[in-house]
Each structure stands twice: as C-alpha cells, then as structure tokens.
Amino acid sequence: MAGNSFGEIFRFTTWGESHGPSIGCVVDGTPPLIDITEEEIQVYLDARKPGQNRFTTQRQEADLVKIVSGVFEGKTTGTPIGLLIENTDQRSKDYGDIAKKFRPGHADYTYWEKYGIRDYRGGGRSSARETAMRVAAGAIARKVLDTQIEGGVQIRGALVQMGPHKIDRTRWDWGEVNNNPFWCPDPIAAKEWETYLDSARKAGSSLGAVIEVVASNVPVGLGDPVYDKLDADLAKAMMSINAVKGVEIGDGFGTAAYSGEENADEIRMVDGKPHFTSNHAGGILGGISSGQDIVVRFAIKPTSSILQTRKTVTTDGEEAEIFTKGRHDPCVGIRGVPVGEAMMALTLADHWLRHKAQNR
Amino acid sequence: MAGNSFGEIFRFTTWGESHGPSIGCVVDGTPPLIDITEEEIQVYLDARKPGQNRFTTQRQEADLVKIVSGVFEGKTTGTPIGLLIENTDQRSKDYGDIAKKFRPGHADYTYWEKYGIRDYRGGGRSSARETAMRVAAGAIARKVLDTQIEGGVQIRGALVQMGPHKIDRTRWDWGEVNNNPFWCPDPIAAKEWETYLDSARKAGSSLGAVIEVVASNVPVGLGDPVYDKLDADLAKAMMSINAVKGVEIGDGFGTAAYSGEENADEIRMVDGKPHFTSNHAGGILGGISSGQDIVVRFAIKPTSSILQTRKTVTTDGEEAEIFTKGRHDPCVGIRGVPVGEAMMALTLADHWLRHKAQNR
Amino acid sequence: MAGNSFGEIFRFTTWGESHGPSIGCVVDGTPPLIDITEEEIQVYLDARKPGQNRFTTQRQEADLVKIVSGVFEGKTTGTPIGLLIENTDQRSKDYGDIAKKFRPGHADYTYWEKYGIRDYRGGGRSSARETAMRVAAGAIARKVLDTQIEGGVQIRGALVQMGPHKIDRTRWDWGEVNNNPFWCPDPIAAKEWETYLDSARKAGSSLGAVIEVVASNVPVGLGDPVYDKLDADLAKAMMSINAVKGVEIGDGFGTAAYSGEENADEIRMVDGKPHFTSNHAGGILGGISSGQDIVVRFAIKPTSSILQTRKTVTTDGEEAEIFTKGRHDPCVGIRGVPVGEAMMALTLADHWLRHKAQNR
C-alpha cells in the first residue's frame, strides 16, 4: 500500500533509484507454465532505451535485464518473478547545484517536504529511470495475455501530438511507427516534427506530447465496477507515469461537446455477433471492456530540465537561479510510448486474472 | 478488491441498485472523536438530489440518509460507519423494452456479457444512483480533513463547459456557482447555457460537460509515488464516476503544447516560505501535493438515454430499435459536480491518513 | 484496510454495534448466477441464534436477515450483496456501571485507550453480536463453493473440549452433533458436559472450550504461498473471532512432540490417484490444500462476564469493583461453532476464487 506496487492479482512492485547500483522489480501473480526468456523482455527494454538518437537523452544504459527468480527451465512457476537491471551509467559528477536547489517542474520540492530527505543524484526515485522496470514487467504481462487469450492481445502505441502539432489521423499508418524516431504513425508529420524538435533542442527548450495506446482483441468483460472500472484503472496507470497531466478514453474530452445522438455507439449484428458501428467510447462501457479496441490517450508535459535559467529557491530558503546542465530528453514524451504500452498490458493482465476469478 | 471499495486507509464500500429497496455504504477507517450528524451529510446529498429543477431528472428521491453505526453520542468511534438511504421512488413500470434491448452508450451490453445477468430496472448497479453514496461518504471525508488539518480544506466544484460552450475564465466568480442551476462560475455563460440546454432538452437530445474541482489549503506531502501518486489516485477517482471519459490535472492536455519554460512553475520566497509564481501543475509535483490549489477537470459524455430512436440489438441477438422514455437528465454533468467534489474529498482524506502513517 | 473487511477477491465488510438499530455486511466478489435466498442464509443464523436453551445468553434476537442488493430474481448478479439484520432486543437498561468501569477480560480498556471513546452499551462493536454477519456471509460463501466445486464442499464443526473435559475421539459421530445443545460429537461427553456446565452456570462462573472445524472435498491447490498460505489465512480467520486464543491445523501443537517419521504423512496410489495414509498435516502442505480434509481447531477462553465480583479501574483512574449482571453465555464457545464454520467457508471461498484467477 505504500505506493510502489501496481495491480491486485497480477501485481508488480518496483524499487531502485536512477543513481543507485541497480533497479528491479518483483512480479507476483503470474500464472505458471508460461514460456518467458530474458530476450523477450529485452526487446521492449531496447525500444525504451535512452541514447538511441539525438532526440533522446544521451545517458548510455545497456539496460540488460536478468530474471533472478520465478522462472525455471524457461517457464514461469507461479512464484514471484524477480527482475534486475544494473545501472551502468552512474557518471560521477558534481550534484552540488541541484542538491540544494529545487528544479522547477520537478519533484524536488515535494519530495523534500514530504520525506525531509532526497536522493538528489538525478532525481533518485522520481526519475523516469524507474519506468524501465514498468516496461520489463509489461513484457511479462503481454505474455500472460497472449498465452491465455485466444488470438493474443495486440498493444500498440503512437505519438499523436508533439508540442502543438497533431498528426493528421486520416494518414494513420501503424506501419510507419517504426520508420521514424518518434513513434509517429503519420509520415508527413514525422518529417515536420524532426525539424521542429531539432530547433527546440538547439534552443535549450523542450516540448510536450500526446501519446495514444490501443489494445486490440481484448475480450468483453474486463473491469470491476464501480471503483475498479477498467477505464478508472487505466487512468490511474497512465497518470502514474512521470510527467503525465491528462488521460482520456475513446473520444475523451471531445465527448463533452457531443450531443447524445453523436456520442452513443449504435449496435448491429455482424456475423451473428453484436458489433458497434463506431467507437467513441474507446472500447469501454460502464467500466467494462466491450470487445472493441481499447483506446487511451495521455498528455506528457515538456521536460522540466531545460538549458535556460529559471527562478527557484534552495533547501535553506534562499532565492536562487538554476540552470540544469545534463543529458535530457528534449521531448520526454517520445520515450513514454513503450511505457504507456506497458501500463496498458499490466492493467489488462491484472483485470484478465480478476475476471477469471469471478467467472461463473 | 472486487471493485466496490475505494481508498486504502479511509476506505468506503457501496452497495445497492437504482431500483432495490435501499442503497448504502460502509466507511471504514474514520478516526474517532469527530463530530458528525446526519444533517451535515444531508446538506451534500441535497445538493446532488435529482428533481430540483427542469434541468435534472424528474425522479423524486428524498435521499434521506441514516447513520446506522460507527457514531455514538454524535461522535465517530473509529468503528465502521454504516450509511443507509431508502429508495422511495421505485416507480413500477414496464421495463419490457429495455429488459431485452441494450441501450446504446449504456453499460447494458457489457454487464450482460460479463455477468450473464442484469438488473434491467433502470440501470441497476450501473445507475448514477450509486453516486449518492459517494456524496454521503464524501461528507465524512470532508469532516476528517476539516478536523485534522489546520484551517480545513476547501473543496469546490464548477461546471466549466456545457456542450461545446466553455465559460470565460476571466469572469470566474465562485460566488456565482450557487446562483444558477448549473454550478456555473460565469454568470453570463450560465444565462446562455439555460437557453441552450432548454433547446437540447426539448429536442430530446442531451449534452456533455466539463467539471472542474479545486481543493485549497491541502498540505504539502500528500501522495505515494510511484503508483499511488496523488494525481494517479485522483484520475482513478474521477474516471470511476459514471460517464466520465477524461481527466486532467492543472493545465492537463494543454501542457502538451507548452514549451518547457512555459510549463514549469517557478518558485520564490514569500513570507519566508516557498511560493510558486504560477500553477500549471495543478498543485501536484511528482505525484505529491505541493501546497498549491489542487485542480482537477473531468469530461462527462452526454446522457445516453435520449428521446430519439437508436439502433441496437437484443439479448437474443436480434437487431432492434430503441427509444428510451423516462425521466433523464438532459446534461448529467450538472449533477456530477457534487460527486466530483466528493471524490476529491475521499481521495484527499485517504492520502491524508496515509501520510500520517508514514510521518517521521 | 481499516480492519472490518476479510478476504481479497471474495471480500466481506461488516458494520454495526450490539445496541445500534441494525447490523449489516457487504459481500463483494460473489460470482454471478448463483441461486440464493434469504431462507438459505437464515438456516445458519438460526443455528447461531442466542436464547435457544439455558446454555446460551437469554438475549432474544429474531436475527432475520434481509438481502438488500446484489441478488435479482433469486440469483446473484456479481454486484455487491448487502445483508441487513435489525436489532430487536435493545433492552433499555442502566449502563451506568459498565459505562465507567473496564470489565476485566473484555475489550473495554483497549477500545477506550485506542479510540478515546467507546460505545459502552453491551460491548458495541466488540460484542459477539458482530459474528451474526460472519455467519450470514458464510452462507453465501458455502453457496459459492457448492456451486463451483464438483460435489460441493462439506464444512462441519464440533465442540471437542469444554473446560478441561475433552471428548473421546474414538466415539466421534457427526450424527450426534445436532442431538445435544453443545455441538458435541461424543454423546457420552455431551451428557457429562450438561451437568458440568449447569454447575458452572449456577456458580455464576463460565467455561472455555475448543472447537474443531473440518472441511471435506476441498480441491488440491488452494492457498498462496508464502504469506497467504491457506493455513495462515485460516489462522487469521479463526483468531479474529471474539475470545479465541489459539489456533492449530491438523495435529497442531501435538506435532512438536512427534518425531519426523511419526509426523510426515506417507503417500500411496489408490484408485489411480495419490492418497495420503494419514492426515497429521490437517490437509495443508506448504500452505496449499492437499485434497485431504482440512482440519482446524481453536480455543475459546471462558466468557469474561461472570456473576462474581472482580477488581478493575474506571475511566477516571479510580480503583473499583465490578459485578456484571446480564444475560451471558456460560460457555460462549458453544455459539462459536457456526461462526468457525462460517470463517472456514469464507476463507475457502476467497482462496477458491484466487486459485481460479491464476489457473493456467
């Protein structure tokens, strides 16, 4: 309950700071007899890894994951899965400046006030480094879904807005997502973003973004009204990611401007089964998955560490200015895509197991 | 864990359907020796009560709350508080039509598929009637906050958008909120909305809305990173309310379009204490309250029950048309304001107790 | 988490005090489509009901249970089941004496110190009256087990020791349990206990007891090592019953005196399936059910309210003597039998649902 676990039946707990010796997690509740290898987890970690191009932080982390328990002879045993990643890039540097000054937009001030102590080396626990373990745990969640649900569950993410620039949704092509460094499904937007982000980076500034994650082939029936609705848990999952400031399901805030007849998705019979003729609801009705694609979007604020001087105060109550040198992502939202996918997988895996429990 | 409880230490569990004999809840974890009366709870229920003007459903419910345990001689005893409301308006009517047909936009289809059975009398458990118990529990949460936090915590809500029409935030006046039936803080917008909603109502249509809830005087330090961040739990709280499709904190989705220097709130010393010069963050940094106003907004889709014919299917797999007569809210978002306030109070009260637990 | 809930997936929460208007509970997580009626629950409440003979308290309670939600047209709907019992025997009396004095052996002192307030009317929340709701919830748990497990699960309890007098286990006959007011499976012991308890009652004294609860036809595989082992959760379940001071599984404390070869149950093949040749383990190995009978015993201390003068102190810190008049059970253990059975059913139902969740 102290805040570092997520999920009820499929439950993972993370530990570790950005500049400690290692980070890790325990994934409890994985059903037994699922094939899983370090290589399968590594694929997702590699997608999130920093330092892959000029648009992400130049911190170099191998992010090599080790499975240290819960898997025997290549299969899960039903016991807790321990995962470990050594931190290799703990560059020794002078933290003197940020040790004393609260970086605006960061968690420095609130951690200091809440705990009275703060690991000031690069964010400590509040660093986005923690999200590596979400991605690793998410890889196991995907295996659970793919093994237990016929046809598997496909989970894909994309960047749909960078700064004020949105994609043109008519050009959406999932195949393009891996053709550019931004997870952008619109190839023309991707080109424009490149120029745009380069200029922000050179100006020492940073940009926000909006990410969309879509899960396909999710069975009808996941979600536990009225407080653990699937959308409620997805909202929590996404909002728990660093720098996220908003979450919406389906047409989200757009529905506020709809009329009742525009909004509600009608139903017809197709191939002998109920079929919705639209998906404004984003695949969730009354907090329960409807069998349509689950569609979640979330907004990530611009990186707070920028190469510009900002006004702040110190732990001693002195006014000060701060200039955060370092290796920062000009648009941290980019690396949020695999994290959003992981949180989708983790939420669905938990609700899948919950659903099985209460099956007739 | 089965979905009908919210909170960890200050935890409430609701039960009851829209057309059962009564609805109720248990509030567990309330500290002892807090003065509380049925009248104090009733105030908030009266604010949410249907049938008060032509803009809300004409269902007539007295919504009289009874405290049946946990309070002795006017004070909480630390034992579970039981609350009960009799359902008085269980109008006997022919449910034949909606008993068989899935109402588009409603939870009928997903409940049917998940559970294989559905209380078809007006929504059953998925009805917004359940939110009455959130408001009642929320009244107790407010007492906890006001009793234990010096100066109390002020929680206020407002409707900031009806259909596509937003308020003019420069005209925001909290004093206006109770001067119109919409909880609208902008008196000019309120006038316009009246005409607008009347025409939607007469057309048998419905409208969406956006609600903003603000909590003032919240202490620094509430929230448990990295999964039970205050904003993550608020997102879950608001998304769990019927018909909500999006949640944002502070400037929310707007931050995606900001640059880093526009977004991060700078800090100065004022009266010897750190003071943020802006509040784009909505009072939460790194998942922990910063002492500024907590600002949450959420979007409510238009009421799905409208006086227009819609395409659907039946439980027997037949295509059909449905026309939902009845006493519906043309803009259900209006009555969502006290519910949003209650969820804010409930989330804060839980995190306040969690914070106390881990105090040095 | 505040203490008034039990179970994780099949989870119930109770509320109410001995002298409030009513007591109740919410049972959350019941699978849908299970037939259940008030009459089926009432059977178990009647077995626990006080005032049935001279060996139990003469408080007269009809203990009539009402289902107020979660059941529609005779079947569970998967939504929370609300249960209510009105308190009919709230005899108005002068509580002056016990309002101020802490009754030795009772929870008066600790509630007072913990909460700073106490509902002094007959124990309030700490009264055994609360166990009526355990029995009611237990009836639903039995239905879950009997509906979902082939052949059903049989749960039976017996009193195996009254005061220092144990039954002769060679005379054990489950058929005798309902032939005497003590749930005693040994007819000769039952006769002797009658005389013995009568004399204790007349002397204004009280007696302790040991109860044994046995569950048959429990599937292999229930229990979640290493902290939510089935025996660990049963120990918690039984120890949570009022006045219980010890719990053991299988041969329990007796195993301490065994040698390794005496203790471990050997295995043979019988009818093509593994079969244990003895059951010292009480049906649980490594915290997981083995398919054998689950055997749990627990000790109940003598009723603390006796017709003898006892030394105590007052809420004002004065030394005093106390003589607790009233309608007390001379051996409260007797009425503990149906409560123990209920806690067994509730624990097994929860672990059954947990087991289903993690099935391959």
Next chain:
Amino acid sequence: MAGNSFGEIFRFTTWGESHGPSIGCVVDGTPPLIDITEEEIQVYLDARKPGQNRFTTQRQEADLVKIVSGVFEGKTTGTPIGLLIENTDQRSKDYGDIAKKFRPGHADYTYWEKYGIRDYRGGGRSSARETAMRVAAGAIARKVLDTQIEGGVQIRGALVQMGPHKIDRTRWDWGEVNNNPFWCPDPIAAKEWETYLDSARKAGSSLGAVIEVVASNVPVGLGDPVYDKLDADLAKAMMSINAVKGVEIGDGFGTAAYSGEENADEIRMVDGKPHFTSNHAGGILGGISSGQDIVVRFAIKPTSSILQTRKTVTTDGEEAEIFTKGRHDPCVGIRGVPVGEAMMALTLADHWLRHKAQNR
C-alpha cells in the same frame, strides 16, 4: 495479493528460490530519516544463519545482505528499500530422485498439483531459505519501532519445548538464551536437549519444537478490529512460517480449561496508571494491544527430510520409496526463533503505522 507480500502500510515482498542466483525483498512504507546500515541487518541474519553448529543444516551460506535502494547517506528516504542476498552454496548435485518423487511432509505434491511445475532443487520457493529475507526485513521493522516508540520495543524469542520436552518456566532466564545453541532460557533443559537432539540426529530422525516470542513496551492501541486484530495478524504471521502447525496468544489453548474468574486479568492502579495483575491474555484484548507484554507461541513440526526410507509416489503416479540425503536441520525449530522474532517485529511495525494513520 498473489501471496508474497506481508503487511499493509509497512509492507514487504520477497522473491527467490533456495537454489536460484539470489534471494531478495522490497520493504515498502518505511518512514524516512531512519538510520540503517547493512551491518545492523546482518546481525539478525547471522543469528539465523545455517551451519553454525552440529544442530543445524551444514549448508554454508554467508548470507551477506546488500541494501540496493531506499537508503541514502545512511538514512531511509521513504522510498522502497531493496535488499539482496547472493546464494553462494548452490551445490551442484543430482536431484534426480527428489525431482520425480514427492517427499512426504514437504510441499512437493501440493506445488506440483497447484502449479503443474516445480523447482525441485531443494524446495525452490517453499524452502526455509526464504525466511532469511523475513529476518532481514524484520531488522528494518525493529528500527522503525525503536525509532518511533519511546523507549523502543524489545522483541525476544526462546525455544520452550523440544520434542516432548518442555522447559521449566520457573527457571526462565533470558540471559541464558545465548548461552546454548537452542535459544533455551532454561539452562538445565538446554543440557538435556543437547543429548536428546544428538541421539535423534544420529538416528536420522528429527524433532518438533515450540517457540515463544515476547514483545515488551508495545504501546496500548495497536490492532484493527474486527478482522485485522493484532492477534489475528500475529497468528497469520507465525502460521506463514514454514512447518508451523499451531499458534497461541497468552495462555492460548490453556484458557479453554480455565474458569472465567481464573482467566480474566484484573486491573489495579499502579503509579497512577492502569496495571493488570496478571497476563493470561498475552497482552491483547479485543484484538488491541493492552500495553502488557505481547506473548505468542507457535509449534513447529519436525523436519520432514529424515534419513529414513519413506513411502511415496512419483509425478508419474508410480508408488516409490524415498530416502532424502542431504544437509538437514534435525530440529528446524531452532532456526525458527529469529524468524518468529522477525515476524513479530514486522507485524508490530505495520500496526504501529496503521495506528498512527488513524490517530485523532
């Protein structure tokens, strides 16, 4: 919820198997600013460590604990504390025999049936090796109690029965506990046990034991009725330890034979404060600590791995005989003493934080 976590606010989760590369745990919920070093934790691990004399298994484990997160510059930061121990003695051996045969009295059969897979190398997850992490986490729990409670909480354990031989309680001397290899507080019994255990060991047999753990200076008020009573959680804590078959509080099963006047502890005023004149209740009334010593006893069955041939069956359903060579504890109860102390500390620390949360 999947079974590998304990506690609600002060919550730890363990992972790792007896023959994997390492074992570890995450302790979440530790208040910040508590001084803690690896050396302080190591003291308790050394007390539990195997291979220290001829009465414990000859497996050689250094059991060196590393703190990998949550502590910065020697102080807890309020973030999750990661602890790691490398397994150094993973002797390569032929597990062929026990890989196929279920060892009587072990969890082999139930794990196999539950999970369909089993790490057969020495017990895997069901091995007592897991308890090393309980002891490590327990060291942190002790620091929480000692830092936050005035005067600290003293937690001590002793072996009070080996096989059928009980200590003479009139000779109880805490000072003797470290003077013999058995944690025996009675020096004369300790001598006798030495001979007795030697002969059991030479015969290839094993012995059960009873352990008593006492916590002194525990504040009044810990425990959350009615399901999370302090005694209920202690019962769960102790029963979750490998091989434990019974738990009692205070006079435990003995109270069944008492009369009401013998059992209830009377109260007098001493130094202006209420003082119980006896402690049959073991320091808990109504599930809440009374300020007296908390006294818990638990029975540990004899080690199931013995050097004698036993009847069993194989995973293929063949009858077989098994003879478990290896390095086993002739009386595994001995090493259970520090584990019982740790579980006491962990339960009290969690309830201490819970109590703080609900303080007025």
